[in-house]
Amino acid sequence: xxxxxxxxxxxxxxxxxxxxxxxxxxxxxxxxxxxxxxxxxxxxxxxxxxxxxxxxxxxxxxxxxxxxxxxxxxxxxxxxxxxxxxxxxxxxxxxxxxxxxxxxxxxxxxxxxxxxxxxxxxxxxxxxxxxxxxxxxxxxxxxxxxxxxxxxxxxxxxxxxxxxxxxxxxxxxxxx
Amino acid sequence: xxxxxxxxxxxxxxxxxxxxxxxxxxxxxxxxxxxxxxxxxxxxxxxxxxxxxxxxxxxxxxxxxxxxxxxxxxxxxxxxxxxxxxxxxx
Numbered sequence: 540x541x542x543x544x545x546x547x548x549x550x551x552x553x554x555x556x557x558x559x560x561x562x563x564x565x566x567x568x569x570x571x572x573x574x575x576x577x578x579x580x581x582x583x584x585x586x587x588x589x590x591x592x593x594x595x596x597x598x599x600x601x602x603x604x605x606x607x608x609x610x611x612x613x614x615x616x617x618x619x620x621x622x623x624x625x626x627x628x629x630x631x632x633x634x635x636x637x638x639x640x641x642x643x644x645x646x647x648x649x650x651x652x653x654x655x656x657x658x659x660x661x662x663x664x665x666x667x668x669x670x671x672x673x674x675x676x677x678x679x680x681x682x683x684x685x686x687x688x689x690x691x692x693x694x695x696x697x698x699x700x701x702x703x704x705x706x707x708x709x710x711x712x713x714x715x
Numbered sequence: 716x717x718x719x720x721x722x723x724x725x726x727x728x729x730x731x732x733x734x735x736x737x738x739x740x741x742x743x744x745x746x747x748x749x750x751x752x753x754x755x756x757x758x759x760x761x762x763x764x765x766x767x768x769x770x771x772x773x774x775x776x777x778x779x780x781x782x783x784x785x786x787x788x789x790x791x792x793x794x795x796x797x798x799x800x801x802x803x804x805x
């Protein structure tokens with residue numbers, strides 16, 4: 540068994556929780572269906588602001604987006620993956636050509652299945668929910684493509700990081 | 716960047732190489748810089764890069780992405796070997 544902590548670019552099996560959504564099921568409470576129902580249970584439950592929800596979880600190979608464990612949560616940011624073969628031939632071709640927004644073909648998978656990372660499937664998984672065994676390791680070039688797609692998918696503004704990079708370049712050429 | 720073109724015989728400027736700059740002062744205040752054309756091109760491209768990323772385009776999911784999300788999520792299982800490995804903690 541590998542005791543190595545998860546690293547960026549690795550593919551490992553993990554228990555990936557779904558995002559909680561209505562109708563909600565609160566552990567130990569009568570059925571709650573809506574946001575207001577859960578809020579009402581919180582209000583009536585005493586001095587607390589948290590409830591335990593029953594969450595659907597899927598056992599799935601994930602791609603580690605980073606290799607540092609959150610100091611506060613003990614969790615990692617991952618992307619859910621899908622086998623390429625579940626997609627239609629047209630979608631598979633789009634993925635292979637790089638034209639499919641939101642999907643990145645992963646190299647380095649060792650289980651014999653071609654896989655895609657689902658960029659919209661960003662999730663946080665606790666370290667204890669990640670298998671120690673490494674099912675694959677993608678190249679740094681693929682991870683750069685993943686980073687790029689995450690930025691595109693989330694609409695992140697990069698002007699300030701880019702400006703910092705420009706300042707570094709200008710400093711190197713003696714202009715700053 | 717608004718740019719004015721002129722020939723070398725129209726102005727008197729010092730010669731600068733790539734990576735070099737000459738700062739021009741007027742009454743003790745820095746007002747301009749003379750840089751090599753290679754550095755000017757670099758500056759122009761970097762300014763264009765800033766402009767490009769300042770307004771990220773509206774994201775449009777691809778048909779393949781939508782298909783991947785709509786495909787049944789319960790159809791993938793570990794192999795017997797993978798199950799054994801996870802259960803054994805190997």
